[in-house]
Each structure stands twice: as structure tokens, then as C-alpha cells.
Amino acid sequence: MKIESRLAQIGSVQEPVTGAVNFPIYHATAFRHPRLGQSTGFDYIRSQSPTRKVLEEAAAELESGDRGYACSSGMAALHTIFGLFSQGDHLLVSLDLYGGTYRLLEQIMSRYGVTASYIDTNDMEGLERLRKPNTKAILIETPTNPLMMITDLEAVSEWAKQHGLLVIVDNTLLTPFFQRPLELGADIVIHSASKYLGGHNDVLAGLIMAKGQELCDQLSFLHNSIGAVLGPQDCYMLMRGMKTLALRMERHQYNAVRMAEFLQEHPLVEQVYYPALPTHPGYEIQQRQASGNTGIFSFKMREAAMIEPILRHIKLIAFAESLGGVESLMTYPAVQTHADIPEEIRRRVGVDDRLLRLSVGIEHIEDLIADLAQAFEAADKEIH
Template sequence: MRIESRLAQIGSQANGETGAVSFPVHHATAFRHPGLGQSTGFDYSRTKNPTRSVLEEAIAELESGDAGFACSSGMAALQTIFALFSQGDRLLVSLDLYGGTYRLLEQVMKRFGLETAYVDTNNIDELEANWRPNTKALLIETPTNPMMMITDLEKACSWAKRKGMLTIVDNTLLTPYFQRPIDCGADIVIHSASKYLGGHNDVLAGLIITKGQELSEKMAFLHNSIGAVLGPQDSWLLMRGMKTLALRMERHQQNALAVAAYLSGQPLVERVYYPGLPSHPDYELQRKQSSGNTGIFSFQLTDSRYVEPILRSIRLIAFAESLGGVESLMTYPAVQTHADIPEEIRRKVGLNDRLLRLSTGIEHADDLIADLEQAFEYARREVG
């Protein structure tokens, strides 16, 4: 069955008792035991909940994994994954990294003795140079946020396996509709499901998908023990959002390509970072390992003085953090999503004070372009 059909049918055949097409929300935290030493399979909602279980089974199947785990946020999912490691273990992590992940690693996990090296994960020589005997995992964002850097997943996963390491891939920006990292050799996939999977800027959630029985059992233990699980109402909202993922991702990439192409020809724009454009250095690699493109990209202005008037004057596009929803959002990474990353690291990957990130929604591309056009004109008049 094709992925569009599997998405649309999430939970629709799981309720055999009533035949409900929309799987119900089970708000119960406790479940009655049939007898001593007997269970219905559900005992306490932190461990397992019927609504959450349907979501977890669906994402595991969509990502070619063996088990899925729904968490209360993307950061909670990362925290649960990091609990696999011990004091003195070392991680190799994408240099261009979401600021929240950097903050968790540097301000929390570092205190527990977890070492981190930030590297270009598409450069095997750099990976080799930063590998140590205590290196346990490789954490990859691809595309990265916000610079849209691409990692060759098959190459990186193969290298990590030769070293006896786990490979963890953040698949938030492409979703299983366009990219399936486990098929490329990854061991763990993570999602900030608040973004494209939920798709409506109304649910906070994170998802973990594991491959292999032993790893899945370890993750199940940590998921239950740490307890950063997703509640049944949010599990249902996330499933509802995922049913339209195929339709939304097609529109997101269509809009992103149109708007990115428009911006590439604007005098106020120095450079556009979007892997769907042939001008992107990893355009061919992206086409090889993914079946489509995300709906977000970044663009660099010619002058930082244009930033404030543009953000002040956009109307249809909202000046707001986050991404992946049906509404278009614009963010200023240097002072918002990536402010916790040291300036020297930001500048090394090109994240400067002239960079804006745009998450295209499902509005008409012409209206998004018109909004940018009037904002640029306003900025020209303001700056002079």
C-alpha cells in the first residue's frame, strides 16, 4: 500500500469493537485487570495507552522501524534518546544544529558527563578526525536547520556501523513522506512532531522510531522510566494531522520552491539556501536520497538593516518561531531559534545576522510572494 493511503488510514481500522473510523481518545490513566496476574495489555497510561499505541505503531511502520515512542515534545524525545548513553560517552553531532538541541547537550547533558563534538556529518574525514574510542553515536540533521546542509545518509550510516556506533537522524523537516533514514541504515529516527507531522501549529509532540529488537526494548524501558510520554488527546490530534501529511507536504514543497525561486532574483537577497533549487551544492544528493523537499528554507539579505522592517511589515506571513504548519511563519534564527549557539559556530556555517528563515504554509504561492514584495518595498523605503 502506498504511503498516501497508509497515512489517510491511520487508526481507521484499529477499533474493532465499534468500527469507529476515527480512533477514540482514551483518557483513562488506569485499566481494570481481568484477574490476578492478568492484563488487557494496558495497565497504566504512562506505560501504554490505547490512543498513543495506535500513533506509535503508525509512525514505526511509516519510518520502516520496529517500534515507535510518542513523547511530550521533540526535546523530551531527545532527552529520552540521550538516556541511552553514560558518563564519559561521546557523540558526534551535526555542526549546523537546532538551537534547542545544542542547549540540551551543552547546558544539561554535559553536566552528566556526555561529551559532544560538532562536525560536518557529510565529511567522512572530519568524522574520522573527531572519532574517539568512547564515541557511541552520530546525530544527524538533514537537511539542517536553518542552513539546509545535506548529509549523505547511506555513507554516514555505513561509516558509523563500521565504528560500532548508533546513528540517530532527525527527520523532522522531510518526514517519512519524503525521506526514510532507517532505509538508509539509521538506527533511530526522531521527529519534532509539532512541525510537519502535526501540521497545524496546535500540538506539541515528539516521536522516536527504533530499528532492532534490543534497541527497541532499551528505548521502551527509558520511555516508561523517564515518563515524558504524549497524552491521549495530543496523540489523537497528531494522528489527525498525519492523515493529511501527503497533501500538505506536496503543497509545502511547491510553495517553497516558488518562493525560493522568486527570492533568488530579488536585489535585497544575497543568497537562498534551499535544496530544491539546482543552485544548492547538494541538489543532486538530495534528489538521490529523498523523494521531495521540505517547506522551509533560509535566505540571506544584503544588509542586516533590512531585517527589522521586513519582520515588522509582513502581513500574511507571521513573524513567529516554529515551522511546518499550514500557516507561513518567518523567524530570525540569530536571535531566536539559534541564539544559544555560540556566534563562532553560527558564523562557521553561515548563520549570520542577515539570515531569515521562512516556513511556507499551504497558502497560495502568489499571495506569499506578494506579501514579501510589499515587505521588501517597505524595507527599501525605511533603510533608504
């Protein structure tokens, strides 16, 4: 069955008693035992709930995983995965990284003796140089946020397997509709499901999908023990959003390509970072390992003075954090999503005071281009 059909049918044939097309929200925190030593499979909501079970099975199946885990946020999902590691362990991590992930590693996990080295994960020689005897895993964002760097997942996964390293891939920006890292050699996939999977800026959630019995058993233990699980109401909201994922991703991609092409030709813009453009350094890899492109990209203005008036003059596009919703949002990474990353690191990878990130929604593309064009014009007049 094609992924479009599987998405639309999430939870639709899994309530056998009433035949409800939408799977019910089970708000129960506890479940009655038939008798001593017997269980319905549900005992306590932290361990499992009927609504969450349907979501987790659907998520695992979409990513070609053996098991899925629904968490209370993307960061909760990442923290659950980090529970796999012990004091003295070392991780290799994408250099262009979401600020929240950097904060979790450097300000929390470091206190428990887990260290990280940051590198362009396409640099195979660099990976080998930074690998240590205590290196346990490689954490990859592809595309990265916000500079859209692309990693060759098959090549890196093959290298990692040779050295016994876990491969963890953040697939938030492409979703299983466009890319499935477990099919390319990864062991674990993570999503900030608040973004494209939820799709409406109205639910906070994270997802983990994994392959392999032993690894899945370890994650099940951590998921239950840490307890950062997703509640039934949010599970339902996330499933409802995922039903339209295929339609939304196609529109996000269409709009983003048109907007990126507009910006690429604009005289006030120095550079556009988007893997759908043939000029992007990771274009060929992206074409090979993904069936489409995300709706988010970044662009660099020629003058830093343009940033504040642009953000003040946009009207249809909202100046707000987050991404992946039906509404278009613009973010200033240097002071928002990547503020926790030291300035020297940000500037080294290109996240400077001239960079803007645009999450392109599903509005009409002509309206979006018109809004950005008028904001550019107003900002240009203001500073010149």
C-alpha cells in the same frame, strides 16, 4: 500500499467494537486487570495507552521501524534517546544544529559527563578525525536547520556501522513522506512532531522510531522510566494531522520552490539555502536519498538593516517561531531558534544577522510572494 493511503487510514480500522472510523481518545490513566497475574496489555497510562499505541504503531510503520515512541515534545524525545548514553560517552553531532538540541547537549547532558563534537556530517575525513574510543553515536540533521545542509545518509551510516556507532537522524523537516532514514542505514529516527506531522501549529509532540529488538527494548525502558510520554488527547490530534500529511507536504514543497526561485532572483537577497535548487551544494545527494523537499528554507539579505523592517512589514506571513504548519511563518534564527548557540559558532556556519528562515505554508503562492515583495519594498524605502 502507498504511503498516501497509509497516512489517510491511520487508526481507521482499529476499533473493533463500534467500528469508529476515528480511533477513540482513551483518557483513562489506569486499566482494570481481569484477575491476578493477567493484563489487557494496558496497566498504567505512562507505560501504554490505547490511543498512544495506535499512533506509535502507525509512526513506526511509516518510517519502516520496528517500534515507535510518542513523547511530550521533540526535546523530550531527544532527551529520551540520550538516556542510552553514560558518563564519559562522546557523540558526533551536525554542526548546523537546532539551538534547543545544542542547549540540551551543552547545558544538561554535559553535566552528566556526555560530550559532543560538532562537524559537517558530510565530511568523512573530519568524522574519522573527531571519532574517539568513547564515541558512541552520530546525531544527524538532514536537511539542517536553518542552512539546509544535506548529509549522505547511506555513506555516513556505512561508516558508522564499521565503527559500532549508533546513527540517529532528525527527520523533522522532510517527514517519512519524503525521506525514510531507517531504510538508508540509520538506527533511530526522531521527529519534532509539532511541526509537519501535526501540521497545524496546535499540538506539542515528539516521535522516536527505531529498528532492532535490543535497541527498541532499551528505548521502551527509557520511555517508560523517564515518563516523557504523549497524552491521549495530543495523540489523537497528531494522528488527525498526519492523515493529511501527503497533501500538505506536496503543497508546502510547491510553494517553497516558487518562493525560493523568487528570492533567488531578487536584488536585495544575497543567497538562498534550499536543497530543491540545483545551485544548492547538497542538491544531488538530496535528489538521490529523498523523494521531495521540505517547505522550509533560509535566505540571506544583502544588508542587516533590512531585517527589522521586513519583519515589521510582513502581513500574511507571521513573524513567529516554529515551522511546518499550514500558516507561513518567518523566523530570525540569530535571536530566536539559534540564540543558545555561541555567536562565533553561529557565524562560522553562516547563521548571522542577515539570515531569515521562512516556513512556507499552504496559502496561495501568489499571495505569499506579493506579501514578501511588499515587505521588501517597504523596508528598502525605509532604510534608503
